[in-house]
Amino acid sequence: LRGGHAIPPDIAALDGKKIFIKGYIRPDSTNNGYRQNISQFLLVRDSNNCCFGDLSTVKYFDQMLVKMEGDERVDYSGGLFRMGGVLRIFPQHAGDGAPGPAFVLEADYAK
Numbered sequence: 001l002r003g004g005h006a007i008p009p010d011i012a013a014l015d016g017k018k019i020f021i022k023g024y025i026r027p028d029s030t031n032n033g034y035r036q037n038i039s040q041f042l043l044v045r046d047s048n049n050c051c052f053g054d055l056s057t058v059k060y061f062d063q064m065l066v067k068m069e070g071d072e073r074v075d076y077s078g079g080l081f082r083m084g085g086v087l088r089i090f091p092q093h094a095g096d097g098a099p100g101p102a103f104v105l106e107a108d109y110a111k
Contacts, residue, residue: 007091014089015087016087017086017087018086020084021064021082021083023083024043024044024078024079024080025041025042025043026042026044026063027078035075037073038074039073040068041065042101044062060093060095060096060098060102061102064103064105065100066083066085066104067106067107069107072107074110081110081111082110083107083110084110085106086108087103087105088104088105089102089104
């Protein structure tokens with residue numbers, strides 16, 4: 001918690017708004033383990049090996065579920081991805097043992 005908030009107010013204010021974010025695809029998080037034509041994956045803040053350990057050890061604020069919209073898809077690479085789309089925030093999922101991600105990006109841009 002920062003300032004008594006699981007989701008800081010300045011971040012919570014972005015819910016439903018278009019955002020741009022950079023990160024790395026977590027290799028074990030792609031839909032059905034695909035490496036090409038991926039429609040859903042976890043975006044993490046860095047490519048350090050610590051982030052690719054047990055999923056239960058990754059904190060909710062260090063990852064974002066990305067759902068590619070329409071026909072948009074990406075191919076896996078270990079490089080930095082630049083993503084854009086609408087951010088959805090689920091504060092009820094902020095914390096350990098949550099049933100789903102706190103941050104979901106409905107992406108319509110990926111480079």
